[in-house]
Amino acid sequence: MAVVRHIKSLREFIEELDTIGDVQRIDKEVDWSLEAGAVIRRCYDLVAPAPLFTHLTGYRDTGFRLLGAPGALSSSANPLARISLAVGLGANASGQEIVEALAAARSKPGIPPVEVAREDAPCKQNVMTGEDIDLFAFPTPLIHGNDGGRYIQTYGMNIVKSPDGSWTNWSINRMMIHDRSTLACLIPAPQHLGIIRSKWAEEGKPMPIALAIGVEPGLPFVGGMPIPEGADESHYLGALFGEGIEVVKAETVDLLVPATAEMVIEGHIALDETVMEGPFNEFPGYNATEATPKAVFHVSAITYRDQAIQAVCAAGPPVEEDHTVIGTTSAAEILYQLREAGLPISSCWYNFEAAVHWLTIAVRQDWHETTGLGSHELADRIAGVIFQGKPSVNAPKILLVEDDIDITDLSQVVWAFATRSHPDVDRGEFHFPPALSMQLAVYLSPEESHTFRAGKVIYNCLLADLYPGGRRPVKGSFENGWPTEIQERVLKSWTEYGFSG
Numbered sequence: 001m002a003v004v005r006h007i008k009s010l011r012e013f014i015e016e017l018d019t020i021g022d023v024q025r026i027d028k029e030v031d032w033s034l035e036a037g038a039v040i041r042r043c044y045d046l047v048a049p050a051p052l053f054t055h056l057t058g059y060r061d062t063g064f065r066l067l068g069a070p071g072a073l074s075s076s077a078n079p080l081a082r083i084s085l086a087v088g089l090g091a092n093a094s095g096q097e098i099v100e101a102l103a104a105a106r107s108k109p110g111i112p113p114v115e116v117a118r119e120d121a122p123c124k125q126n127v128m129t130g131e132d133i134d135l136f137a138f139p140t141p142l143i144h145g146n147d148g149g150r151y152i153q154t155y156g157m158n159i160v161k162s163p164d165g166s167w168t169n170w171s172i173n174r175m176m177i178h179d180r181s182t183l184a185c186l187i188p189a190p191q192h193l194g195i196i197r198s199k200w201a202e203e204g205k206p207m208p209i210a211l212a213i214g215v216e217p218g219l220p221f222v223g224g225m226p227i228p229e230g231a232d233e234s235h236y237l238g239a240l241f242g243e244g245i246e247v248v249k250a251e252t253v254d255l256l257v258p259a260t261a262e263m264v265i266e267g268h269i270a271l272d273e274t275v276m277e278g279p280f281n282e283f284p285g286y287n288a289t290e291a292t293p294k295a296v297f298h299v300s301a302i303t304y305r306d307q308a309i310q311a312v313c314a315a316g317p318p319v320e321e322d323h324t325v326i327g328t329t330s331a332a333e334i335l336y337q338l339r340e341a342g343l344p345i346s347s348c349w350y351n352f353e354a355a356v357h358w359l360t361i362a363v364r365q366d367w368h369e370t371t372g373l374g375s376h377e378l379a380d381r382i383a384g385v386i387f388q389g390k391p392s393v394n395a396p397k398i399l400l401v402e403d404d405i406d407i408t409d410l411s412q413v414v415w416a417f418a419t420r421s422h423p424d425v426d427r428g429e430f431h432f433p434p435a436l437s438m439q440l441a442v443y444l445s446p447e448e449s450h451t452f453r454a455g456k457v458i459y460n461c462l463l464a465d466l467y468p469g470g471r472r473p474v475k476g477s478f479e480n481g482w483p484t485e486i487q488e489r490v491l492k493s494w495t496e497y498g499f500s501g
Contacts, residue, residue, distance in 0.1 A: 003088035003101060006218070006241040009122070009260035010309055013217040014067065016085055017050060020076045024049040031057040032066075032150075037143035040068030040314040049075045050082070052309075056139035063307035064139050070155060070311045071220060071321040073352075083324055086217035088241055095328075095408035096347045102240070102332030103339070106227070111238025113247040113256060121248035121259035123212075128302040129251065133181045135299065138263070140177060143314050148278045148291050149176040152183065152265075154313040155321055156213035157223050159255050160196050163203050168255075169196055170233040172223045172325070175211065175297060176277050183211075183297035184277035185269065190436060190452045192229060192390070197269060197295075206268035208253035209297060214262025214309050216245065220321070225329035226390035252300040262308040267299040281315050282440050283322030285355050319352040326356050326394055334359065334391050341385045343378075344370060346403035351410045356394045357441065359386075360413050362403040365472075368464035375400070375462045379430045387435040387456055394438055396454065401461045404475060420461040432456040 007013045017023045024043075030036050030053050039051050053066040074081035076091065084093035089101060118124050128134065140150040153175035161168040169192045175183045187194050200207040212219075218240065222233040238244040247256040250266050257264045273296045279288035313321040327350030335348040344364040350356055364370070367378065379400060386395050401407065401416045422428035437444070437454035448454040463472055474480050478487065495501055 003241060004090055005085075006088055006243060007085060008216050008246065010067070010070075010214045010216065010262055010311060011260075013070075013085065014050075014052065014309075017074075017082065020074070020078075020081060020091055022049045022074050022076050022081060023052055025052045025054060027054050029055045029057055029060070032059070032139045032141045033057070034142055034145060036066055036068065036141045036312070037314050040143070040312060041316060043069050044072055044314070044316075044320050047073050047075055047079065053139075059139040062137075062139075065307065065309045066139060066141065067214075067309050067311050068314065069320070070217065071313070071324050073319050073324070082217075083221070083328055086221055088218065095349055096406075098328060099332045099335055099347060099349065102225075102329060103336040105236065105240040106333065106336040108239040110232065110235025111242070111244045112232075113234050113238065114244040115256060116246050116248055116259050118248060121246075122305050123257065123259060123261040123264050123303050124248065125306050126304050127251060128304075129300070133299050133302055135177045135180055135183070135265075135302070138304075138308070138310060140310065141312060143312065144281045144287075144316070146287055146289070147176075147280050148276070149178070149184070151176050151280060152213065152310070153185075153211055154315065155220055155311040156211055156263075157215050157219050157258070158193055159210040159212060159257060160193060160207055161255065162196050162199050163205070167196065167230050168232045168234070169193060170219065170223045172220060174280055176280070178275050178277075178296070181299045182275070183265075183299065184275045184294045185297050186277065187269070187295050188439060188452070190393075195229065200269075201271060204271065206271050206298075208255060209267060209269055210250050210253060210255045210257045211265040211297075212258050212261040212263070213265070214305075214311050215258045216260055219245070219258065220311075221325050221329050224325035226333050226393065228389065250301070251303060261305075262310065263302065263304040265297075265299055266301040266303075267297055270296040270298060283315055283320075283326070283355055284357070284440050284442055285317035286442055318355050323350070323352040323356055326350070327352055330356070330391060330394050331359065334361075334386055334395070337385050337391060338382065341381070343381060343385070347407060349407040350394070351408075351413055353410055356438075358397045358399065359395045360399045360401060360407040362401055362405060362407045363462065365402045365404060365464060367402070367462075368468075374465050375460050376430060378462070379458045379460060383430075383432050383456070383458060387432060389436070392436040392456075393452075396437060396441065396456055398456070398458045399461055400458060402463060416461050417459060420463060421459050428460050430458045430460060432458070 081091040274293035277294035
């Protein structure tokens with residue numbers, strides 16, 4: 001499916017969602033302290049429209065607003081609409097069409113951003129510097145009941161570049177307000193943000209940074225995509241849309257920031273200063289309980305639009321933005337890498353319900369015939385690609401199935417896993433040595449969490465090498481179990497039987 005439209009601002013995205021009935025404007029007064037977060041969480045649970053809060057306790061006269069669940073499942077007839085619209089596709093795009101479009105863009109030359117004049121950048125309508133800086137001027141919510149503070153960064157873009165200017169990175173990592181002019185930041189060392197910070201530390205300098213909040217909807221998705229070290233996410237997004245995104249120079253740091261962002265917070269990450277941060281509920285879906293020292297972000301400027309809108313993710317059990325963003329884009333990157341390696345892969349998908357702990361890979365049904373490999377050999381080849389570098393982080397458990405299964409349909413994936421994977425560890429489960437891993441999975445030991453390394457497993461649900469010569473079991477579905485003429489008769493007569501369409 002071809003990209004059809006580049007939505008260039010959060011406000012334009014909200015308008016697009018409104019046309020499909022997927023925004024709920026809330027004019028009733030809502031308290032930024034816990035109530036807004038609870039509403040957002042309830043919207044995830046019910047797959048309700050994205051809540052747009054217009055009257056936050058203590059902030060009514062400012063006009064500032066919050067948009068919850070901006071990248072979650074949609075309440076419309078098309079559950080992936082918020083995702084598909086964000087990446088330039090129609091609201092009715094399927095999961096596999098979204099992943100295909102993202103993977104295809106990886107093979108295209110990047111298109112750099114287009115710099116616009118300051119007067120043409122909505123994010124410059126208001127500027128705070130010096131003593132005027134006040135992070136509490138905005139209705140940043142206290143999201144969860146056990147959070148350690150107000151998290152202003154849950155769905156924005158952290159923008160940094162290496163000291164030599166050769167690599168600009170756009171990412172999402174949580175940030176908590178510490179006081180009027182400082183933030184506490186989670187910066188895991190193996191992530192690209194942490195790698196660039198280490199380069200600044202080697203030079204003995206604080207790292208310049210810009211945090212853009214309320215950005216155009218495609219940016220958070222590429223910010224969560226595990227593209228290679230040294231690649232610029234904004235260039236990839238340009239390749240996806242066929243045009244560069246619009247950027248403008250920051251006020252106090254040498255960085256370009258999204259021109260249509262609702263807010264941009266500028267400053268530096270201190271060299272060795274820390275403050276306490278957390279707890280904060282995260283994507284595995286469990287209540288966090290600990291606070292730890294984290295890096296300090298000293299703010300030197302804040303620019304923002306009139307009546308600025310903060311986009312907010314209330315992280316927790318599936319399905320929320322951590323799962324849709326990381327799952328969709330990681331599947332696309334892994335699909336691209338596997339195909340580049342010459343492997344017969346039809347599609348990849350993270351079933352959102354598994355909280356980015358479970359990747360399903362669909363292999364072409366002729367894989368055994370065309371490659372001459374057995375399932376264990378194929379699994380080894382796949383592991384050799386995925387368990388290297390950043391794609392390894394969110395791939396602790398992988399299911400290999402053939403492409404007679406719609407891997408975006410969880411019920412089909414569960415059926416294939418239950419009926420096709422042998423319980424024997426030599427045939428059904430292929431275990432691999434520790435590799436780069438997420439740090440937040442609750443099953444990890446303290447050492448694994450600290451080192452970002454843990455074991456991996458591939459569950460073998462492949463059949464082709466077990467059933468040669470056309471003896472492969474055939475799914476006894478409606479499509480496979482009845483003659484075409486009977487299928488057509490039943491479909492044509494469905495409402496005549498008394499069923500609804």
